[in-house]
Amino acid sequence: MAFPSSSKAFARSSCELPDITRDWLYDTSWKMRYRTAFSDTGYGVHPSVTSFTMHEETHTQAGRVMRDLHALGQAHARSDGPWGYQWTGVAGAKVCKPGYHRYGAAIDFTRFDWGSGHYVDTAKHGRERRRYLRRRYLAVIAVCRKHFGTVLHCHNDPDGSHWNHIHVDRGRRAVAADWDYQTDTTIIQWAARDLAGITDMAIDGDFGPQTTRGFQALREAFGAERIDPTASSANYLAWLDLIARHGMADKDAGTYRAG
Known part of the structure; x- marks a missing residue:
């Protein structure tokens, strides 16, 4: 099935690429496991390695997410590091339903595992009482946004269905930040709350006065006053990298600063 348009669906005009079926992302040893259920505690159950069909570029971009998460585990493990990436939980990719899943241009993640x-x-x-786990979830969100323009999750859930998985798709280019877009605003709000210590920050996707103050606090802590994430994709990638490093390492904003 054809995409709606290459410019709308992907950051590059590569819509002629075919669907592929794989049971791994980036490295053939980094398998995908299908989430089949939830345990009594609410955690996803992923009993077996499973192959998924998706557009080839979606597979490539998802693989880059895992590549970067592996690198974060190697360089910024919270404890007992380095961590080597092991496997990814997935709920689905190409599915005959409305939206980019229909075109194989979306994937739903349920777990990211470094082992041990x-x-x-x-x-x-995403809603854990323990902050270090919320921070690690935020790190994953930031890395996903590096490679996918749209990232839906427990704090960016327009239809109430994303409380238990992270949806990423290529319906929007992975470009500069846009504060009118909830994917980007919720990342800043979450970072302001859990990295910069603004504990009353609402993660609601509305870039209002409170979020403006949180954004400024992050700019100062990161030493990023001259790096406007809305000005270019390179600038936003620098911000996302800072957020991901702090989140994975469980560090307060300012531990790592812009180069």
Whole structure:
């Protein structure tokens, strides 16, 4: 099935690429496991390696997410590092339903696992009481946004269905930040709350006065006063990298600063 348009669906005009079926992302040893259920505690159950069909570029971009998460585990593990990436939980990719899943241009993530008890389960950790797990979830969100323009999650859930997984798609280019877009605003709000210590920050996608103050606090802490994330994709990538490093390492904003 053809895409709606290459400019709308992908950051590059590569819509002629075919669908592919794989059971791995980026590295053939980094398998995908299908989430089949939830445990009594709400965590996703992923019993077996599963192949998924998706557009080839979606597979490539998702693989880059895993590549970057592996690098974060190697360089910025919270404890007992380095962590080597192991496997990814997935709920679905190409599915005959409205939206970019229909075209194989979306994928739903449910778990990111570095082994030895180091993981993000998207059914629980986004709203965890323990801040280090919320921070790690935020790191995953930031890395996803580096490679996908749209990232839906427990705090960016327009239809109430994303409380238990992270949806990414290529319906929007992975470009400069746009504060009118909830994907980008919720990342800044979450970082202001859990990295900069603004504990009453609402993560609601509305870039109002409170978010403006949180954004400024992050700019000062990161030493990024001259790096406007809305000005270019390179600038926003620098911000996303800072957020991801702090989140993975469980560090307060300012531990790492813009180069």
